[in-house]
Amino acid sequence: MSLFRYQALSETGKKVQATIDAVNLQEAKQKLLRLKVIAIRLEEVSSQDVAKALTKGELLALTREIARLLQAGLPLYETLAALEEKYRGMKPHAMLLDLSSKVKTGRSLSHLLKEHSQTFDLLYISMVANAEKTGRLTESFEELAQLITRQLQVRKAIVGALLYPALLSCFCLIVFSSLLFFVVPSLSELFEGRNLHPFTKIVFAVSAWACACKTFFLFLFLLFVAVLFTACFSKKGKEKCMQIAAHLPFFKPLLAKVALIRFTRSMATLLEGGVPLLGALTQARTSIYHVDLERLVATAEQKIAEGTHLSLCFENQPLIPPLVPRMFAIAEQSGKFSFTMQQIAQIYEEELEIALANFANFAQPILLLILGGLVGFVLLSVLLPLTDVGSFAT
Template sequence: MKIQNISLSSKDKITLFDNFATMLGAGISILEAVDSMLEDSKGNQKKLLENLRKDLTQGQQISSSFARYPGTFDKVTLNIIRASEEAGTLDVTLKDIKKHIQKEMEFKDKIQSAMIYPSLILVVFVGIMLLILTFVIPKMASVFSRMKVELPLATQIMLNVSNFITTYPIQLIIGVIAFIAGFIYLFRTKKSFILGIFFSLPMISGLVKQIDITRFTRSMSLLLSAGIPLTGALELSQEVVSRKDMRQLVKHIQTAVMSGKDVSDAVRDAKGLVPMIVIKLIEAGEKTGSLDVAMQNISENMDYEV
């Protein structure tokens, strides 16, 4: 299987899955659906559909064709499609995937909106500090020098920083650029390490945990609804969480389930990591045989809280 670099935006994927689901639900064959979409598509979507049509005529399934685009379709999506192809519920599942992508888009928008205010505050703070250090402190420094008094350490540090900024502006700019370039390089080469530090920050840690729980439960709901076994769903869901401790928890749940324990009991082992309401909802879902619904309810609840 040749890996392709074709990528689609979330909106394009929503359109793709929605059109597919609608036409398949109306009784139109897969090839006819692809041909219809090809007439209105363009860009990467057209290339993907052309390749899909070629694969379908060669006897491949949609999931096999989409597997050539790991940058566009993650393992969760591919396995859900594969399971639905085997179960004959492709139209329903594609609708569910479309809703999942829509939820994820809305979720990202909420996170970005939530981050705008603190980011703005940080930018304003840095700007004010630069103005003070560049224009105010130098004037104060001349006053202090005439007074010839011993200054507190904090004041002396501010004077030194101000003096450095005003004396070596070019070197400072070069240093900032070098720092940014170094950070970008480290992020690309040591991404998991950098993210681990970032996710452990007090202001970020709680938010990331809520995001992870939301994504985990949403993925679990989608996977279980598609008929994927619990252990397989847990295996795939490890990829949707960001925090290391959350990945370890999901792996622990999978191991515990394989040894005969309930999901809720395994989650309880991680004291303080998962809210009690989540554990109780999972437990209720297990008792009623509707774990997929319970996971969906949890994701919606956590989505609202974030």
């Protein structure tokens, strides 16, 4: 079945817009004729428009609005229809049109969200499915909005800490490349046949070697741009880059902490929504995006199914800080799993923010010193021969 959007005239002569399901355009026309609807415009909603993925920010805004409208007492269909009208001509419109028209026929929202898996992950869908069973749809959308907000805050903290050092590193590379490929070669003829200082010889030799291998360096630059583009815009490329970065010295503890925060936040949200512990582990594992931690959680699921305590499954694990199994043990005694998971996430979010701030404060002066040292060394090597006036006279 395809979705068709049509405009028609009401009894008062006002233009109205609605949708209808049909196998093809001809069947859609026949359905409208049977309904005695005079359509002045009829078009199929393209699958590309329906399948457009929303960004995390757009998903957060949409989730918040659904929660607010449900909280105001609107039924689910009326909520989706109201948002469909609001977002007409915008990116989420086709998806909301598809959801509202199918919810109207009686299909469950969680099953419909699976058709838009590029926007809604398994955790989101599971939360909605569980809310439909327990009648906590409004609360679940509020919890999902809070979860996405925290995820965006963590992402913003990481990007904010790494952006300036990355830009400064690029600037260092541009300056150094300009000196090696343009400035120093233009001065080589000036000092040809002269007895040069060792510093100057080193710089000229490096510049000559770089110019001779410029094709190779150009290839490396294009390869780096391709990898960066793939990491930013390709899902598989992003996952592969994350796997590689998870084993690098600096990024290994950082990414492990981010994955732990994501895991405990997801667990807290799922447990608060009424999902059992074992089911929450299974669903939260899909939101970790860290291969080693995912493997650890999968092993923990098997052990818990056999009767092992949660705290014992995470003891003496290199990726898990010692505090985590201790807090799990306390949660097992008190029964406050959701609250404990929230506290763990908050503790390590604060640690992550401090670590990123320290890294930014440390990296900026180091990069400035490197940039100043490189530029100063090249300039000194060029200026030293110029101080030898006698050689110019000769």
